[in-house]
Amino acid sequence: MFSYTTRQSLILQVNQDALTVTPRPSDTLLYTLRQELGFTGAKPGCENGDCGACTVIFDNLPLKSCLMLTAEAVGHEITTVEGLHHTALQDAFMDHWAFQCGYCTSGFLTTAHALLTRHPDADRQTMVEWLRSNLCRCTGYQEIGDAVWSVLQARQT
């Protein structure tokens, strides 16, 4: 049994570092990442699991960090957008103009990065299904899809 009942020290594995945090047991992972660790790439949007702006990579799967308690994340691998460095995906987003205001970009990048890791052989339908988890209120979906698809195609040829 792991019990976390009051504010104490916890260790989170974020971007391959073991980091100490002291959240309330009721704090979400999004809150802790931003307020305690300064990983502001995870954006608060709806905080309702709808928009995907707060998406991080959690054990190689996309996770909306507003829908997880910090204490739940102990013992798991978390990657925020700050943990992605000069990836082909980020270059593709620039090449395809796959952002406008940029608020949703880190969520799209983490979702797409998890897709590339999990399903490097993904077809277009699978890509669309994964990217449907994120909203872009600038409606840049075409360019975002083109960017992700270009990386998938490059890896599949």
Place this chain on the structure above:
Amino acid sequence: MIPFSFEYHRADSLEEAALVYQQIQASGQKPIYYGGGTEILTMARLAQIHFDAVIDIKQIPQCQRLERADDAIVFGAGVSLDRIGQANLWPLLSQAGARVADHSVRCKITLGGNLAGTLPYREVALPFMLFSSDAHGLVFGPGGSRDVPFKELFNGQLNLRPGEFLVELRVAQFAAEVPALSVKKTRLDWVDYPLFTVAMVRVNSEIRVAFSGVTGCPFISDAINRTLSAAASWDDRAQSAVAHISDSVVDDLHGSAKYRRFLLTRTLADMLAKIEE
């Protein structure tokens, strides 16, 4: 940010979970069992629910079962809908689960959570409702474990005794071997709450259908199943089936009751055509 504090307990065994639940309750506080937690956290953020402790049961090994065992398929209550889809041990359940929320959220929503939530849809119940004589649930609580026929466990919502939680669901292997379809209709967007979800199977010449989103909770009707199994055209059977549905069809901003009936009739006719081809 969640505007109140509560404790977090992650149980390693069924016994631990039930024991800590009883201890917290005995101290005058309110515990709740916690699977994926998606609905709990969103409602807590809006102060729509209040509790003093969550007991996370999803990592208990029995709640993580996802396998064929003897002549049955076992689905742990703590397994995410994404994992169920990836394993695809029961394609009908995979289909029904694949239209719940969006992909990222399905990586967190569990089978048990979808059934136990307060949202009325509970789409993953539909496949089990179609095989209610061949589906069972295992629950655990202060009195130990209980094996419960699915039709007793679920009648539109999960029926658990105080302090109990769902451990797993089992369905006979043959359920995965008959023609089956699950269709979800939304008003506009692909990812949205449903106008309705329909699951249909053909067992020999018998058609069985279960509905979600049409009325206040998921349902199955012997009269509708008899109508859909009769010898008549797809359109006639679909119209007769929808005529059996009471006046309590949902009428809201997603769609009027009249529109739901119209779309349901077309959907049933299309599904009959597909499943009887």
